[in-house]
Amino acid sequence: MHPLELVTNLRAFLPAEAVLYESEDLKPYECDGLSAYRQTPMIVALPQTEDEVIRILRICHTSKTPVVARGAGTGLSGGALPHPAGVLLSLAKLKRILEVDPVARTALVQPGVRNLAISEAAAPYGLYYAPDPSSQIACSIGGNVAENSGGVHCLKYGLTVHNILKLRVVTMAGESLEIGSASLDAPGYDLLALMTGSEGMLGIVTEIIVKLTPSPEKAQVVMAAFDDIRKAGNAVANVIGAGIIPAGMEMMDKIATRAVEEYVHVGYNLEAAAILLCEADGTAEEVADEIRRIDKIMRESGAIEIRTSRDETERLRFWAGRKAAFPAAGRVSPDYYCMDGTIPRKNLARVLGGIEKLSTEYGLRCMNVFHAGDGNLHPLILYDANLPGELEKTEEFGVKILEMCIEAGGTITGEHGVGIEKINQMCSQFSSGELKIFHAVKAAFDPEGLLNPGKAVPTLRRCAEHGAMHVHSGEEKFPELPRF
Amino acid sequence: MQNIIDQFANIIRAAAGCKAPLRICGGGSKEFYGNRIVGQNIDMLDITTYSGIVDYEPTELVVTARTGTRLADLEAELYKHRQMLAFEPPHFGSAATLGGCVATGLSGPRRASVGAVRDFVLGVRMLDGRGDDLRFGGQVMKNVAGYDISRLMTGSMGTLGLLLEVSLKVLPLPPMEMTLSLQMKEAEAIEKMNLWAGKPLPISATCFCNDALTLRLSGAEAAVRAAHAKLGGEEVAEGAAFWQSVREQTHIFFQPGKSLWRLSIKSTAPPLSLLGQQLIEWGGALRWLISDAEVGTETVRVAAKTASGHATLFRSGESSAAAFHPLAPEMMNIHRCLKEKFDPMGILNPGRMYPGL
């Protein structure tokens, strides 16, 4: 369909300001949080109701127009990167919290609601929405569902998939589905899990019932410094081996610590090779007990300095540095590239060592801040996009890190999604049979492949061209060669 | 072990070649659950030969085991390291396997506080209906590469593939557990369970039956004692045995020979007036109904639906053709498409879940 004809059809039921097609209006939508990739869409549509979403999708379906959903555009893998001949469907105006049910501990929300807004609405009842991505002031719950987002507290409280009960989803053909239920399970296949993390490939989420969690009576954090990153890694294993599941367990390496200290002035130990932040929450009795045990384990694991937050202000201060890692990276370097692999924790020291080697090899600094408790690494490669060839070098460095994660028995993405960014590495992680199953799932929901085309799952042809070898988790390609 | 997988794959390919249905079978402990498999000359595919733990490192909180592994053996190994399958899967017999546990997707008393089987599944290795050996997910806690096939397989009753290996997140055993009993009526119990679930209390299981609300507290000793002081109630001496009887349905409530309905509904739903006796778990979200045949299927389904949930005929005298709650037509379409893609010849447990799947 001609763009102007499509605009006319959409404006038949949408107000003029909800259908954009002039290039200056399209500009703000040309990228998400992965700004290295940019593309203006043909049209941007901003529906306000599910009914409008359905009508937009029906028109696009009939005219075979690609559709890309967008929440708040904070995604880090280019999932919301527009299609040049498609409609960018922004869910930002569906931003109402429809109901908070404090007794059942659930909230019914629209997809454009900000993650933090849910916790704010639940706070008067002593409840909150547990998954807390660092982007929570901005990112939308619809985007969280699409990426299965996590946060610092997911070690104990789970990811998005563990904290939602029900979705309303509109398929590309414009049909609404009710997936999951207000009870704890639903009949049939677990389509709720299938939708979670599906990166806008299977349907448009228009309503979500999230679970709310009682706010803990108390939280306290231990900050431990280590002179060797391996000792810090072992400390993580020792805490968990002792039967403790901390509310959060985060690590920062020396470069990261120095960068954030300069930014937030918390008094982190600048000589330490690694800093661990380990939080306990629960009833006052539980926290006291757990903090005592954590403190002992940190000492036994060789911590050179241990501090425990004395009050809520200090607890937030200890966390401030970890939470400010991204902006801090932005201060010490013109650009940074955030990676997101997960590995079994036991390989932490080995993989970090490997990253350090690569960093020297490529002549690019890399700071590590990550969810140590669940082995989710976020190496931030520092580079300068204005230097010719530096972005390419950075991307190559990033690819090497991801391949190392697969070889260590892990995965190329823990929480940021595949999007367009990691599409080639999917060929390394999965066999063609496995990729075929992914395509089959896509086809069950969207047989014409109109939703977010080209993302998340590579075509088999692309993998053949990319020439990546499929690496089975844990098995190395050339086991006889020395690693890293 | 690879030769066993090759054997399984050959059986599947042969069956697909002549469109002959296969009945995937572990220990047979959950044979009663779901519908009868449809078709003529059904062959059995016994997975119990493919057993054993593949990988278990307690400090990683992950165990990977072959699906023919007896659930009891797996739990015993975890117990040695003071860890557990936190979702407390019912065994329903000593032969129960990990495969049956994941395929049926059933969870026990701790479900409302920690999550269900699907919440702990991290990865699977499986054969699809073409006999292709596939792996999804992995052994790490966070993984969003590709669609979540591992969780899709959980609870799919063997209709989408043959599970070979499953990686599960495990949790440490709580340092202390205490069981309390409080006398009250049903409506008050439902209200209390919901109220307390909204507070930071270490309640790990609930059960209401015969005007008694039984609660289990799990956690650090100080926290458990403090919660007991807050909640009141009598301490039950044989707490562990009580929860075991609820989990395994050996509790006196579950009289054999009658129809047992499982209603999974919104936890705050008021008492359901249905013919028969009820037992409530999961903070009000799970209602078991024992009744003689006179309570109509339709009545139970409508009651569950009205309470924002669904009803399963969990056990019944005669083998049923419609154990599970009917799906909306558009949802059934998606199910059929998925089945067709995973198992194009329709040979894996056909009809066990729904007709045509």
Ligand SMILES: Cc1cc2nc3c(=O)[nH]c(=O)nc-3n(C[C@H](O)[C@H](O)[C@H](O)COP(=O)(O)OP(=O)(O)OC[C@H]3O[C@@H](n4cnc5c(N)ncnc54)[C@H](O)[C@@H]3O)c2cc1C
């Ligand atoms: C500074 C910073 C910190 C971050 N920290 C974290 C973190 O700690 N943990 C973490 O997990 N992530 C983190 N992220 C990544 C990002 O915030 C999450 O992926 C978030 O869930 C994206 O939400 P969004 O609303 O911005 O989605 P978008 O970026 O707009 O979209 C993301 C994907 O979801 C799809 N989508 C959006 N809405 C819908 C819908 N209603 N229906 C169907 N599909 C939809 C899009 O098509 C796209 O594929 C961070 C990002 C930044 C910039």
